[in-house]
Amino acid sequence: MSDLTINTHGDAGFGDYVALLKPRVMSLAVFTALVGLIVAPGSVHPVEAFASVLFIALGAGAAGALNMWWDSDIDALMKRTRNRPIPSGRVAPGEALQLGLWLSGLSVVMLMLSANIVAAGLLAFTIFFYVVVYSMLLKRRTPSNIVIGGAAGALPPVVGWSVAAGAAAPEPMLMFAIVFLWTPPHFWALALFVKTDYDLAGVPMLTVTHGRAETRSRIFVYAAVLAPVALVLGFTSVGGPAYIATSLIMNALFLRGAWKVRNRSEDEAAADGHAAEKSLFRLSLIYLFLHFGALLADKALRAAGVA
Amino acid sequence: MAFRKDHELHARRRSRNLWVAACLAGFAALVFGLSVVKIARDGPVQGFDHVARPSLAAQEASE
Incomplete structure (x- = not known):
């Protein structure tokens, strides 16, 4: 058996799963959510604030993994994205789908427990918007994809705010x-x-x-x-x-x-x-x-x- | 017969497993921390055990 066959599905390194969560996109979500949380009226215990921001980050990562699962066919065609975990064969598509779904559920439920139901609902909506509205419906159909899809990236400060303030x-x-x-x-x-x-x-x-x-x-x-x-x-x-x-x-x-x-x-x-x-x-x-x-x-x- | 030398694959699996273990441990610690913070917010907590609780007795006496 050659190394080539060993390196395919099922033996991805931990870093490959981290890459599925799109850490760079995540960092924007974390930063804006954190600012939203800090500047909102009302005080949050530091442990709750830390946990909430972590679960917002996890939710953003889950959306990234689901996006990579859905887009793996086009990612394989483009030079810039060909090396992503799925098109390169390091992670199986079904694995990315599972990771995305489990992390989505986990992050929303945990945000509900650490913060409140408003923040959790908004996080669920953000994931839904990015995966279904942006990735599945808009991205391949209209050049307005990033205009409308930008709403998903714009929601984290609102989620962060609602962790502390809980209201619009x-x-x-x-x-x-x-x-x-x-x-x-x-x-x-x-x-x-x-x-x-x-x-x-x-x-x-x-x-x-x-x-x-x-x-x-x-x-x-x-x-x-x-x-x-x-x-x-x-x-x-x-x-x-x-x-x-x-x-x-x-x-x-x-x-x-x-x-x-x-x-x-x-x-x-x-x-x-x-x-x-x-x-x-x-x-x-x-x-x-x-x-x-x-x-x-x-x-x-x-x-x-x-x- | 001695085991064969580890393949690079084994090292990769091991590192992945260690990271997953660290994540799970971190998650457990976080849930514990959150629980402590949320429970402590409602003031002192007393369990219904079989130890005499003078505070309750004092309350009954005053009633």
Whole structure:
């Protein structure tokens, strides 16, 4: 028996299962959920907060595993995703499905026990939205896939908020709106400089279906809508001087970057190796991190009695 | 006859099993911690055992 046959199904390393949970996507969910939890009114015992964030992360991971199970056929076709655990043969599809389903159930039930039923229901809805609405229904059908699918990525701060506060409020909805509006320009900036063979896999990407020029202009439109929404959060109960200052600077930078990307021709972009698109993508990551980080800073300022 | 030398596969399985064990242990510890926090929130807890409980006796006496 050769090593090749031994290395297939059933003997994946632990790291392969971790990879199924999409740890990088998970980190965004964890961070925004944690901020939502911390800035919400009401206090949560540190052990409960830790457990709740852990189960939110696990739920996000479960959704990632189910997404990898569903998409393994197209992942096998694209160079960027060919090495994922399922298409590479390290994990059997049924194994990923089981892991995803069990972790979904476990995370929702445990979040209900550690926090409350509202948070658990929202987590279940997030998993459902990402797996069924985004992966199964939208991804292969419409170039609006990431626009609508972005709702799944935008829900974690709302889940985190409801762990502490348990009720609907304008603040978590604004946090939702920020991540929701931020997602399309973030991914489209990436789509402009990463040559992924989406067309080979039959996934409609805006850059392919509507052209790159249209993608550039939509990036700017979303950035322009995002800016006022992001600023408004600064004037609610969770905002403060740190957030408003951060938001003003970051939105100005983001709009400037999006405007630059909007007005470039493909020749100009190719000439400098898509420098503006790459820097807009990097900026988008910093944008989100600093916005949520500033909420924490304002919370600390309020706790210290400064603001 | 001595056992054959472990294949790389065995090392991989062993490491996977250890990680799974660590996850389960962590989960058990977390559930225990959560239980302690949630139960302690409702104040002191007394079990219905067969030990004399003066606090109850004092209550009855005052009634």
